[in-house]
Amino acid sequence: MARLVMKFGGTSVGSVERIKNVAKRVQKEVEAGNEVAVVVSAMSGETNRLVGLTRDVASLHDAREYDVVVSSGEQVTVGLLAMALQDLGINARSWLGWQVPIKTSDVHGAARIQEIDCGDIIRRFEEGQVAVCAGFQGVGPMNRITTLGRGGSDTSAVALAAALDADRCDIYTDVDGVYTADPRIATKASKLDRITYEEMLELASLGAKVLQTRSVEMAMKHQVKLQVLSSFEDLPGTLVVDEEDIVEEQVVSGVTYTRDEAKVTLQQVNDQPGVAATVFGALAEAHVNVDMIVQNVSEDGKATDLTFTVGRGELDACLKVLDGLKDQVNCKAIVPDPNVVKVSIVGMGMRSHAGVAQTMFAALAEKGINIQVISTSEIKVSVLLAEEYTELAVRTLHTAFNLDAA
Amino acid sequence: MARLVMKFGGTSVGSVERIKNVAKRVQKEVEAGNEVAVVVSAMSGETNRLVGLTRDVASLHDAREYDVVVSSGEQVTVGLLAMALQDLGINARSWLGWQVPIKTSDVHGAARIQEIDCGDIIRRFEEGQVAVCAGFQGVGPMNRITTLGRGGSDTSAVALAAALDADRCDIYTDVDGVYTADPRIATKASKLDRITYEEMLELASLGAKVLQTRSVEMAMKHQVKLQVLSSFEDLPGTLVVDEEDIVEEQVVSGVTYTRDEAKVTLQQVNDQPGVAATVFGALAEAHVNVDMIVQNVSEDGKATDLTFTVGRGELDACLKVLDGLKDQVNCKAIVPDPNVVKVSIVGMGMRSHAGVAQTMFAALAEKGINIQVISTSEIKVSVLLAEEYTELAVRTLHTAFNLDAA
Numbered sequence: 001m002a003r004l005v006m007k008f009g010g011t012s013v014g015s016v017e018r019i020k021n022v023a024k025r026v027q028k029e030v031e032a033g034n035e036v037a038v039v040v041s042a043m044s045g046e047t048n049r050l051v052g053l054t055r056d057v058a059s060l061h062d063a064r065e066y067d068v069v070v071s072s073g074e075q076v077t078v079g080l081l082a083m084a085l086q087d088l089g090i091n092a093r094s095w096l097g098w099q100v101p102i103k104t105s106d107v108h109g110a111a112r113i114q115e116i117d118c119g120d121i122i123r124r125f126e127e128g129q130v131a132v133c134a135g136f137q138g139v140g141p142m143n144r145i146t147t148l149g150r151g152g153s154d155t156s157a158v159a160l161a162a163a164l165d166a167d168r169c170d171i172y173t174d175v176d177g178v179y180t181a182d183p184r185i186a187t188k189a190s191k192l193d194r195i196t197y198e199e200m201l202e203l204a205s206l207g208a209k210v211l212q213t214r215s216v217e218m219a220m221k222h223q224v225k226l227q228v229l230s231s232f233e234d235l236p237g238t239l240v241v242d243e244e245d246i247v248e249e250q251v252v253s254g255v256t257y258t259r260d261e262a263k264v265t266l267q268q269v270n271d272q273p274g275v276a277a278t279v280f281g282a283l284a285e286a287h288v289n290v291d292m293i294v295q296n297v298s299e300d301g302k303a304t305d306l307t308f309t310v311g312r313g314e315l316d317a318c319l320k321v322l323d324g325l326k327d328q329v330n331c332k333a334i335v336p337d338p339n340v341v342k343v344s345i346v347g348m349g350m351r352s353h354a355g356v357a358q359t360m361f362a363a364l365a366e367k368g369i370n371i372q373v374i375s376t377s378e379i380k381v382s383v384l385l386a387e388e389y390t391e392l393a394v395r396t397l398h399t400a401f402n403l404d405a406a
Numbered sequence: 407m408a409r410l411v412m413k414f415g416g417t418s419v420g421s422v423e424r425i426k427n428v429a430k431r432v433q434k435e436v437e438a439g440n441e442v443a444v445v446v447s448a449m450s451g452e453t454n455r456l457v458g459l460t461r462d463v464a465s466l467h468d469a470r471e472y473d474v475v476v477s478s479g480e481q482v483t484v485g486l487l488a489m490a491l492q493d494l495g496i497n498a499r500s501w502l503g504w505q506v507p508i509k510t511s512d513v514h515g516a517a518r519i520q521e522i523d524c525g526d527i528i529r530r531f532e533e534g535q536v537a538v539c540a541g542f543q544g545v546g547p548m549n550r551i552t553t554l555g556r557g558g559s560d561t562s563a564v565a566l567a568a569a570l571d572a573d574r575c576d577i578y579t580d581v582d583g584v585y586t587a588d589p590r591i592a593t594k595a596s597k598l599d600r601i602t603y604e605e606m607l608e609l610a611s612l613g614a615k616v617l618q619t620r621s622v623e624m625a626m627k628h629q630v631k632l633q634v635l636s637s638f639e640d641l642p643g644t645l646v647v648d649e650e651d652i653v654e655e656q657v658v659s660g661v662t663y664t665r666d667e668a669k670v671t672l673q674q675v676n677d678q679p680g681v682a683a684t685v686f687g688a689l690a691e692a693h694v695n696v697d698m699i700v701q702n703v704s705e706d707g708k709a710t711d712l713t714f715t716v717g718r719g720e721l722d723a724c725l726k727v728l729d730g731l732k733d734q735v736n737c738k739a740i741v742p743d744p745n746v747v748k749v750s751i752v753g754m755g756m757r758s759h760a761g762v763a764q765t766m767f768a769a770l771a772e773k774g775i776n777i778q779v780i781s782t783s784e785i786k787v788s789v790l791l792a793e794e795y796t797e798l799a800v801r802t803l804h805t806a807f808n809l810d811a812a
Contacts, residue, residue, distance in 0.1 A: 016462040050482065056422040057486045058493035065492070068500050069485035072478035076456065079474035080463045086471070087464035094474050098504065099549060143505060 002167040003035040003125070007135065007157035010044035011174045012231035013077050019043075022231065023084035025172070030090055030130060037121060037131040037164060039157040040081055042073025063108035067137075067147045071097070074134035074153075082132045092130040095121065097137035097145065102156065104138035104146045111138055111146035113155065116163035133160060154215035162222035169224050170237075171211060176230035177238035178203065178210055180403040181255040185391045188404035192238050192253060199253050200226075200240045202346040202380045207258025216240065243348055251349035251356060252401040255394050261291060262315040263340045263372065263384060264322070268303040268332035276306065278328055286321045288314045292342070292375045292384060306331075307373060309384060312338055340372065341390045344382040345397055357381045363400035369393055408573040409441040409531070413541065413563035416450035417580045418637035419483050428637065429490035431578070436496055436536060443527060443537040443570060445563040446487055448479025469514035473543075473553045477503070480540035480559075488538045498536040501527065503543035503551065508562065510544035510552045517544055517552035519561065522569035539566060560621035568628035575630050576643075577617060582636035583644035584609065584616055586809040587661040591800045594810035598644050598659060605659050606632075606646045608752040608786045613664025622646065649754055657755035657762060658807040661800050667697060668721040669746045669778065669790060670728070674709040674738035682712065684734055692727045694720045698748070698781045698790060712737075713779060715790060718744055746778065747796045750788040751803055763787045769806035775799055 006026060013019050022040075029036050041047075050070045054061055078094035085092035097104075100121065104111035121131045135153025140146040148155050154171060161169035178200065181189040195203075197220035204213040210228055219226045219240065229237025243249075269275055276295065283290055293308040310318045315338060322334050350356050357374075360381055364371060369392065373384040385393055398404060412432060419425050428446075435442050447453075456476045460467050484500035491498035503510075506527065510517035527537040541559025546552045554561055560577060567575035584606065587595040601609075603626035610619040616634055625632045625646065635643025649655075675681055682701065689696055699714040716724045721744055728740050756762045763780075766787055770777060775798065779790040791799055804810060 016459060019463060053422060053482065053486060054489060057425060058489045060493075061489045062492055065485040065488045065500055067485075068488075068502070069482050072481045075478045075481065076459065076475050079471040080459060082471045082474075083460060083464045083467045086468055087466075094471055096474070096551075145502075 001033045001035070003164060004029055005037045005039060005157050005161040005164065005166045005169040006172060007039040007153060007170065008041070008172045008231055009153065009174070010041040010047070012172050013040050013081065014044035016080070019077070019080050020084050022081060022172075023088055023090075025231065026085060026130060027088050027090060035125040037133060037160055037166070038081065039133050039135045039153060039160060040074065040077045041135050041153040042077055046073040046076070064144055067108045067145050071134070071137040071145045071147055074136050078132045078134045085130055085132070090130055091128050092132055093124070095131055095133045097134055098139035098143070100133065102138035102159070104140055104148070106140040106142060106144075106146065108140070108144075108146055110149040111140060113138060113148070113159045116159060118160070118163045122164065151212035154212040155218060158215045158218045158222070158224050158226070161224045162218065166224070168227055169219065170227045170229060172229060172231035173210065174231070175210060175228075176233055176235055177228050178208070178240075178254070180253065181394050181398045182208075182257070185394045186255070186398045188398065190403070190405040193236075194239045194241055194246050195253055196243045196246060196348050197240055198243070198379055199346050199348055202344070202377070203254055203256050206256045206342070206344045206346065206380070206382065207260065208254070208256045246348070249349045250347050251353045252345045252347035252403065254346050255343065255397045255401070255403065256346065257341055257343045257390055257394055259341050259387060259390070260312050261309045261340055261342050261384070262312045262336060262338040263307060263309050264315070264318060265335045265337070266306040266322070266329070266331040267335060269306045270330045271302055271304045275329055278325060279306070279322070282321050282325055283310070283318060286317060288318045288321060292373045292382070294373045309340070309342070309373065339387045340384050341387045341393075342382050342384050343390070343393045343397065344380050345401060346380045348379055350379050350381075359400060360397060363396050364393060367392055367396050369396075407439045407441070409570060410435055411443045411445060411563050411567040411570065411572045411575040412578060413445040413559060413576065414447070414578045414637055415559065415580070416447040416453070418578050419446050419487065420450035422486070425483070425486050426490050428487060428578075429494055429496075431637065432491060432536060433494050433496060441531040443539060443566055443572070444487065445539050445541045445559060445566060446480065446483045447541050447559040448483055452479040452482070470550055473514045473551050477540070477543040477551045477553055480542050484538045484540045491536055491538070496536055497534050498538055499530070501537055501539045503540055504545035504549070506539065508544035508565070510546055510554070512546040512548060512550075512552065514546070514550075514552055516555040517546065519544060519554070519565045522565055524566070524569045528570065557618035560618040561624060564621045564624045564628070564630050564632070567630045568624065572630065574633055575625065576633045576635060578635060578637035579616060580637065581616060581634075582639055582641055583634050584614065584646075584660070586659065587800050587804045588614075588663070591797050592661070592804045594804065596809070596811040599642075600645045600647055600652050601659055602649045602652060602754050603646055604649070604785055605752050605754055608750070608783070609660055609662050612662045612748070612750045612752065612786070612788065613666065614660070614662045617646075652754070655755045656753055657759045658751045658753035658809065660752050661749065661803045661807070661809065662752065663747050663749045663796055663800055665747050665793065665796070666718050667715040667746055667748050667790070668718045668742060668744040669713060669715050670721070670724060671741045671743070672712040672728070672735070672737040673741060675712045676736045677708055677710045681735055684731065685712070685728070688727050688731055689716070689724060692723060694724045694727060698779045698788070700779045715746070715748070715779065745793040746790050747793045747799075748788050748790050749796070749799045749803065750786050751807060752786045754785055756785050756787075765806060766803060769802050770799060773798055773802050775802075
């Protein structure tokens with residue numbers, strides 16, 4: 001007997017038929033003798049519809065009221081799933097965020113879970129009852145409904161698993177696990193049986209949209225064993241675990257990419273102290289996140305190019321900020337370029353292997369792909385490329401690091 | 407300065423545009439210096455959509471989960487209306503049933519309000535805040551969401567008005583008041599300025615769909631001054647008040663009708679003690695409500711006809727019960743007739759005026775309309791007629807009791 005949290009996203013509960021299928025999935029675990037808490041998102045499309053209504057009513061809206069409206073999506077799903085389970089003869093009941101309660105901070109629209117009181121749920125496990133919990137929502141200190149931000153249901157599931165001291169948290173999604181690369185691009189990509197929290201964290205933040213970054217961080221912190229698997233096929237997925245649970249460590253576990261970045265170059269900036277501080281200070285103040293930065297030493301000691309990347313959605317805001325700095329920062333031109341892609345290799349084994357970056361650069365050079373910016377961490381190397389090279393670069397690196405399936 | 411409860415039904419909040427109009431209505435009352443609590447229903451069509459989802463998931467469903475799903479409709483509306491009010495610069499916040507809290511019995515799907523704690527709402531009135539409350543919902547003794555049954559938002563509004571000790575409860579709807587008869591049938595019908603609780607109660611239960619019966623009962627019990635008015639036009643409506651607030655009492659205030667009845671006749675029943683008890687006992691046990699009953703004394707002391715009416719939707723269930731009584735109740739035939747209408751006259755003045763029923767019967771007889779069954783109370787007379795006479799009967803009585811507008 002194990003204690004499990006099963007999480008189903010919007011696509012998995014997108015219709016009455018699919019909700020019934022989810023109920024059958026849950027039934028299997030219950031009949032295997034497990035204690036089960038289920039976490040569900042709103043039916044796919046529903047959150048967008050509700051967000052649309054709030055936008056139509058008022059362009060600037062109170063985040064507290066936004067949360068009231070948007071959290072109703074999960075409320076519908078938990079009720080329906082509890083009914084579907086009962087229809088299969090399973091003892092089940094729904095739990096809204098305020099009922100559990102899942103206590104959060106009062107940052108409406110992006111609240112953080114602070115405490116979950118699972119006493120009632122655990123007592124009902126003893127009666128064989130399945131807990132069907134609304135993801136994405138909680139209750140704030142003023143007794144008002146909060147939401148955790150987009151993709152927050154993954155976080156709800158992991159937090160609940162931690163609070164319940166669950167043996168595993170299974171994230172059911174529309175892919176059947178974590179791959180060595182996007183299979184739509186790298187046809188030889190294969191599913192990973194296991195991956196470390198650290199690698200998953202890099203993959204999540206680098207664009208692999210399988211799990212929300214916050215949920216992986218939380219799982220790592222609370223040592224929650226995660227599994228990513230398909231809600232449509234009955235196959236084992238990918239386990240996200242501690243490094244010590246990985247038998248054979250790969251140098252590189254996966255190749256990932258994200259098109260969410262845009263490059264900005266300040267040409268011929270005066271090479272004097274304080275310029276970078278002025279630019280990035282002003283951007284930080286305007287809440288524009290800067291990712292990669294590269295600045296070369298100038299040859300003549302007078303002027304150099306300053307290049308950095310920001311989220312593609314923040315490019316306009318970024319250019320506005322730079323425009324306001326004209327008087328303080330002298331430069332020949334500001335050149336924005338949204339047509340870039342960040343391609344990354346990720347692997348725990350990198351820490352103990354020299355020459356990984358060199359292998360990456362050589363493989364790309366051989367295909368004539370120019371690297372614009374480089375950034376590295378202990379377990380990843382990212383390069384910025386012209387967007388048109390995305391597929392070629394991913395495939396090239398997948399082969400270069402011996403990830404191609406036999 | 408007055409303290410008002412304003413209630414808007416599903417049609418009045420049926421679109422983003424209409425929600426914005428409701429906000430403007432509320433703004434007027436706020437700017438006039440009033441303290442305002444608003445009660446809203448789900449956007450029209452939404453409750454039906456949600457009920458449809460529950461039916462699709464499971465034919466027999468847990469009323470507690472049904473309430474979780476269905477109550478989400480009002481949750482969306484309160485959030486949107488609070489936003490719309492804020493957009494007009496008005497301090498407003500939404501309140502869900504469990505937040506106020508509106509405490510109810512645990513009869514899910516048809517809960518009764520037991521207690522409303524308005525302390526927080528009243529404190530916020532002092533800060534000039536408008537309370538936007540979800541109608542139709544409350545919270546049960548087990549901390550689960552309950553709903554009050556269809557049309558329950560009227561009841562929520564009146565209960566809140568009673569708890570707030572409000573000066574008036576305004577029910578905004580798609581008609582602009584209570585009429586002397588259905589204006590679609592009686593073109594000379596006119597809007598009543600005032601009507602007593604007792605008359606409104608009879609009209610509501612007799613088919614005038616302006617207010618839910620329970621809400622009128624509650625208003626009468628707690629002496630809440632009710633007003634029915636249009637949410638689309640800016641006109642005074644009909645005030646529902648105590649008898650002593652009516653200056654000139656009419657003998658008959660209105661003519662109403664309902665097509666919701668069906669007639670059943672047991673022909674040639676043995677005229678012996680206990681037959682009626684057997685028939686109506688069995689129907690009560692099957693939760694079939696019987697309305698009008700008539701049984702003539704038999705001429706020969708042996709057999710007579712027993713006629714009664716049930717809700718048209720319950721006719722099949724009724725016939726099934728009667729079929730099961732074949733062995734106990736001997737009769738020649740069971741004759742169902744769904745093509746009947748109940749037409750009624752209502753008026754407080756009836757109590758002190760003789761001959762009202764006689765005037766009614768004579769007026770109908772003059773037009774050749776046959777009366778099938780009669781039932782009376784202190785302030786109403788109802789007759790059952792063949793459905794085809796509906797319009798003629800309503801117009802005839804409207805004229806006979808001098809209700810035609812000049």
